[in-house]
Amino acid sequence: MRIGDVAERAGVSTRALRYYEEQGLLPAERTSSGQRVYDEAAVERVQLIQQLYAAGLASRLIVDLLPCVDAGVASDEAMALLTRERDRITDSIAELEKARAQLDRVIEISLNPDAEHCPALRTGAERPLERVGATS
Amino acid sequence: MRIGDVAERAGVSTRALRYYEEQGLLPAERTSSGQRVYDEAAVERVQLIQQLYAAGLASRLIVDLLPCVDAGVASDEAMALLTRERDRITDSIAELEKARAQLDRVIEISLNPDAEHCPALRTGAERPLERVGATS
DNA sequence: CTTGCCCTTGACGTCAACGTGAGGTTCTAG
DNA sequence: CTAGAACCTCACGTTGACGTCAAGGGCAAG
Structure with a gap:
């Protein structure tokens, strides 16, 4: 496969692929003649890279970790990195859920x-219903 | 409160607070004399901003959405934004969980x-206690 | 009054993951 | 053989959320 094929199948730009190689x-x-040639596994690898990027791992870190992902084995140092990043991701998920809850609250x-959790509707009015949830 | 107090209590830099104002x-x-003065609610507001930043919302978007969060009411356009971002956050969480699963797999x-999901240990040998590499 | 810390407004620097030409080469279809 | 699509290597531009340095102003204590 050439770079354009990989780009299309993985859903990224050719520039990104050249950047990954770099x-x-x-x-x-x-x-x-100098043109890049990829095997089938490249597509999957690109998707893995994208996933780790999306998880907030810097490319430098991914460079260190990809061999471990490939081999399924990690040195002590790599293990520390892995667990640290795993925990960071867990924290990120918690943060995202909190942010989503904020948005959901506004949406709701x-x-x-008509609910009483809406201060804009309660400016000087009495409570139309009994308590629904926790106090704000 | 002055800017330094808010920064310390919210855990951000004074530069960040000036940027938020900007x-x-x-x-x-x-x-x-021109010095900034904040009320108590500023600390909480900064933390909310940080949360939305962490969720990947651009500051321009937060500017649009904060009034809705404050008032608890959203226009149709704002509702579209809110639900779109909420869904995007949901997708992000799913991506993060996939990435974490990848790391967890390597860690595990x-x-x-000794498991059979490790191709590096099965390349022509069944030596579960032998370490990989350094075949001396 | 002076010391010292906190504050002010610029304005340039940073870093990552690419985007975007420029200018040239190679592959493919007709 | 020729057009044009796809590829190549530089190399500078972009964006966001600040960091950082510069040059000065404000204010309570000693």
Whole structure:
């Protein structure tokens, strides 16, 4: 496969693939004329890289960790990295869930503007219902 | 409160607070000499901003959404934004969980190198207690 | 009054993951 | 054989959320 094929199948730009190679994330064979040649596994690898990027891992870190992911084995140092990043991801998920809850709260109140958790509707009014949930 | 107090209590830099004001995220009163003055709610607001940042919302978007969060009411356009971002966050969480699963897999295999999901240990040998590499 | 800390407004620096030409080469279809 | 699509290597531009340095102003204590 050439770079355009991989790009299309993995859903990234050719520029990204060249960047990955530059960073040592995605080695490529070359034809005699210098064009990059990839095997089928490249597509999957690109998707893995994207996943780790999305998880907030810097490319430098991915460079260190990809061999472990490939081999399924990690040195002590790599293990420390792995667990640290795993925990960081867990924390990130918690943060995202909190943020989503904030948005959900606004969505919910806005769709349901009769509730008492809406201070904008309670300015000087009495409570139309009994308590629904926890106090704010 | 002055800017340094808010920064310390919210766990951000004073530079960040000035940046938030510049972006219209965190208005501040001024003393006659021009120094910024914040009320108690500023700390909580900063933490909310940080949460939305962590969730991947751009500051421009937060500027649009904060009034809704404050008022608990959203226009149709804002509702579209809210639900779109909520869904995007949900997708992000799923991506993070996939990435974490990848790391967990490596951690698990590396801690438990006798399993059959480890291709590096099955390349022509069945030596579960032998270490990989350095075939001396 | 001076010391010292906190504050002010610029304005340039940073870092990552690419985007975007420029200018040239190679592959493929007709 | 020729056009044009796809590829190559530089190399500078972009974006966001600040960091950081510079040059000065404000204010309570000693």
